[in-house]
Amino acid sequence: MVSKISLQEAAERADAIMLSTMSSVEPVLNWVHDGSTDGGCGDYTIDGKTTSSVTRRAAVMTIVSEARRGSLLGVVERHWKQQGYTITSMNASKEFPAVNARTPEDFRMSVLVGGKGQFFFSVVTPCFIESEVAPPKTKASGTAFEGPKVPDPSVHSDFWSANTPIPSPSS
Numbered sequence: 001m002v003s004k005i006s007l008q009e010a011a012e013r014a015d016a017i018m019l020s021t022m023s024s025v026e027p028v029l030n031w032v033h034d035g036s037t038d039g040g041c042g043d044y045t046i047d048g049k050t051t052s053s054v055t056r057r058a059a060v061m062t063i064v065s066e067a068r069r070g071s072l073l074g075v076v077e078r079h080w081k082q083q084g085y086t087i088t089s090m091n092a093s094k095e096f097p098a099v100n101a102r103t104p105e106d107f108r109m110s111v112l113v114g115g116k117g118q119f120f121f122s123v124v125t126p127c128f129i130e131s132e133v134a135p136p137k138t139k140a141s142g143t144a145f146e147g148p149k150v151p152d153p154s155v156h157s158d159f160w161s162a163n164t165p166i167p168s169p170s171s
Helices: 005-021 066-082
Strands: 031-046 049-060 086-091 098-102 108-113 119-124
Touching: 005 031, 005 049, 005 066, 005 108, 005 119, 066 086, 066 098, 066 108
Parallel strands: none
Antiparallel strands: 031 049, 049 119, 086 098, 098 108, 108 119
16 A cells, blocks of 8 residues: 655654664764755656655764674664564675665665765655655754765764774673
8 A cells, every 4th residue: 555645754754764773873873964865756656646755864973993894784784673674685795885674664774884984874765745855853963064975984982983893792
């Protein structure tokens, strides 16, 4: 069954998924909202109304060492599974690993490691009735940036920036 909610309502759901994901990480990451975009859904309509999807993005400003990247990806993957989301693919690349998932309502999420080890998150909505979409109202933990490109990660964390792997729990 196709939902008739507005794209704004869908964007708010995407924001809630993003906030829940970011809030699941301990110690807390410093993150900022990245660009939000919307896209047409071709000829797909709902009750004759034009549809679109929206993408919400976030960038992590905390420096995550190469030794801790797999741990952070694991935290996100476990959180998504606990929420009942399906892991749709994983990229085990040493340089640019990623995890992709989707909700039962077909919101699609990804976390990927980009250049300089910076983590990027996105949530893409399914197609919903086109409407104006406001910027995210959720509060990021980092300082908003100016300009078209998110700066490189620059916030040190005693935990996430450490160059030693996370010790395995003892049996």
